[in-house]
Amino acid sequence: MQTIEAIRRVRAVRSFRDDPLPEAVLTAILDAGRHAGSAKNLQRWQFIVVTDRPTLGRLAGVGPWAGHLAGAAAAVALVTPDPRADDAPLSVMFDLGRAAQNMVLAAWELGVGSVPATVYEPQLARAILGYPPDRHCEYLLSLGYPADPADLARPPRAGGRRSLDEVVRRGHW
Numbered sequence: 001m002q003t004i005e006a007i008r009r010v011r012a013v014r015s016f017r018d019d020p021l022p023e024a025v026l027t028a029i030l031d032a033g034r035h036a037g038s039a040k041n042l043q044r045w046q047f048i049v050v051t052d053r054p055t056l057g058r059l060a061g062v063g064p065w066a067g068h069l070a071g072a073a074a075a076v077a078l079v080t081p082d083p084r085a086d087d088a089p090l091s092v093m094f095d096l097g098r099a100a101q102n103m104v105l106a107a108w109e110l111g112v113g114s115v116p117a118t119v120y121e122p123q124l125a126r127a128i129l130g131y132p133p134d135r136h137c138e139y140l141l142s143l144g145y146p147a148d149p150a151d152l153a154r155p156p157r158a159g160g161r162r163s164l165d166e167v168v169r170r171g172h173w
Contacts, residue, residue: 013113014068016144032106036099039091048077066117073144082136113146
């Protein structure tokens with residue numbers, strides 16, 4: 001799949017088959033995240049991979065819209081230094097978004113659906129995942145083969161994106 005085609009066709013998938021992801025597929029997705037660019041190449045991220053069903057079920061409690069984690073084949077917790085710390089660089093979350101999007105696009109190319117979950121219960125996420133106090137996890141990615149294989153070929157929804165003219169200004173506002 002070509003990159004621009006993948007960007008246009010990728011869809012959020014919240015319902016997954018029970019099949020596990022082969023280790024090679026999971027590794028390829030994680031490696032795509034690792035290859036993301038970052039400010040000064042500092043790569044201020046860690047990825048915690050969870051494939052254990054009971055743990056995925058517990059992670060579904062980290063936010064009101066995180067239920068899809070329970071049915072995923074895997075979850076990837078995106079962990080960074082705390083972006084709210086006094087000395088935190090402004091680029092941490094931007095860099096993390098780049099890594100996450102790399103993983104989403106790599107997954108899509110491999111026939112794996114994904115969707116992010118926002119962590120609204122950070123103490124619960126920390127208790128489940130065990131990352132240190134100076135680290136922060138605001139997002140997790142659900143990964144798995146779509147329950148409905150048609151999701152992989154579903155065309156973009158009409159009107160689902162604002163037009164380019166609505167979002168682009170040239171030279172000034």
